[in-house]
Amino acid sequence: MLKGRAFKFGDNISTDHIIPGKYAHLRSDLPELAKHVMEDADPTFANKVKPGDFIIAGKNFGLGSSREHAALVIKIAGVSAILVKSVARIFFRNAINQGLPVLICDTNKIDAGDEIEVNLATGVVTDLTNRGQLTFGKIPKVMLDILDEGGLVPYITKHGNFEL
């Protein structure tokens, strides 16, 4: 069970919003890089986010670059899951590969600041503030297996190969 506050963003949050290319020189210094998470979407986010909190956004979250650092800095910031209407392809794989769940649901029903609870096993999101409940779409099995192992590298280390 995941629990935290909702930080809300709009549609088309790109990898440049999440961690712009100008910080490429910090990519081998992850704690420093993570200080700039979501900077071009909300410069105050990095200071406000606490472990367990959620990023809630609209459609096409994470479009743009293949930089896995985008998923990585969100994970380092302590975000427990990303809830969106839809997600860009490469970001989706990257987040799962880092063990960070991305859940597809109708995020209009969640307001900024709401307390959220997510049950990954049942697929239910509960908004503890407005008492609403949402269900999120199924994640493909290969991705669930990777998520279960905490990411792709631990998955391959354990299994030595892909198992379909």
Next chain:
Amino acid sequence: MGKTLSEKILSEKSGSDARAGDIVIAQVDLAFVQDTTGPLTIRQFKEIKHGRIANPQQTAIFLDHAIPSPNRQLSNDHKFLRRFAEDTGCLIFEGGSGICHQLVAEMFANPGDIIVGADSHTVTAGGLGAFATGMGSSDIAVVFALGKTWFRVPETFKISISGRFRKWVGAKDLVLHLISVLGADGATYKALEFNGNTVANMTISQRLTVANMAVEAGAKVGIFPSDNVTLRYLAAQRRGNKYRPLRPDDDANYERAIIIDASEIEPMVAMPHTVDNVAPVNMLAGTKIDQVFIGTCTNGRLEDLAIAATILKKKKCHPSVRLIIAPASQQVLTKAMRIGYIQVLAAAGAMILPPGCAACLGLHQGVLGDNEACLSTANRNFKGRMGNPEASIYLASPATAAASALTGEITDPRKVS
């Protein structure tokens, strides 16, 4: 039921009957990273308890994003990548060789190949009939180790293009038009497959431009059939023996069909801050710009520099505009010098940068000031992309970019030549 190009390639490389929606494990012909995604890939690779690269000669590192290095951190990343190549025997291409996607086209991509790269514009190689797609560092690290990866076989949109382009209208205008039709997420997880008589007449350079931007509609791949144009390109690159004809089956199953009449397309511009925010150039005529950037994996090839040189020949850039030119590769630069394009562009007042990504990603070599506007031939205009969230980026063709460099404002190329 017949197969799309993606289904054919994924079937062959997975040894199974791959159909849209299936998950398959396929052999990879080339896996690569560049200098900003490479270090994390290598760290992830070293975490895998395996230790060896499956196919060193099909594993490549390209130094292109931060060259020449602007600071010590990136210089140290470059050292780390060189050391890894030395230790493992994988291929490495030094700063100044060119942009990864251009070098993949010049040296590696063959029809029917599967190519994965830790860079979203890996889709570019679809112009040569390869199933090519971008992934993150963990995925590429695993391909380094295993020589294969998993794919969901994409559904395909069939993009049929007929008719002749008008003067100074080309591949960039076509793909901007297509993205405006699809939307920035309209083809997420899908394959875009191109055909029609316009496509048959498009050069590989033009096909690479279109395939390059497939990802800007969310697509997994943008793929062209392999034909005589492909053969001529491969032969010119001394890879004629790698040619094979490749086309989809007539009874392949498509999720959606889009028909485009090339003769109706105007010069197009994508406005800030999304690539699908597209308008004909005439609607933006007169918009003042501070910088023009001609280059990138989208439009830094010889044909692109030829267009810019034709428009700028014996003329000077407008005094309020900085013109930046970055050839996509050493091969492009060398040929452009031999023919005289570089001399023409330099005489017009352009700054000529070494082959590489240059100003595209906001790292160095052309970062914008507050409230400045840039007209760029790149593929992305996201907020902050060129290093400053207070700046605006417009995307257009090399012809529109060169015309605008002459006037200092967004200009229809048909108005100046």
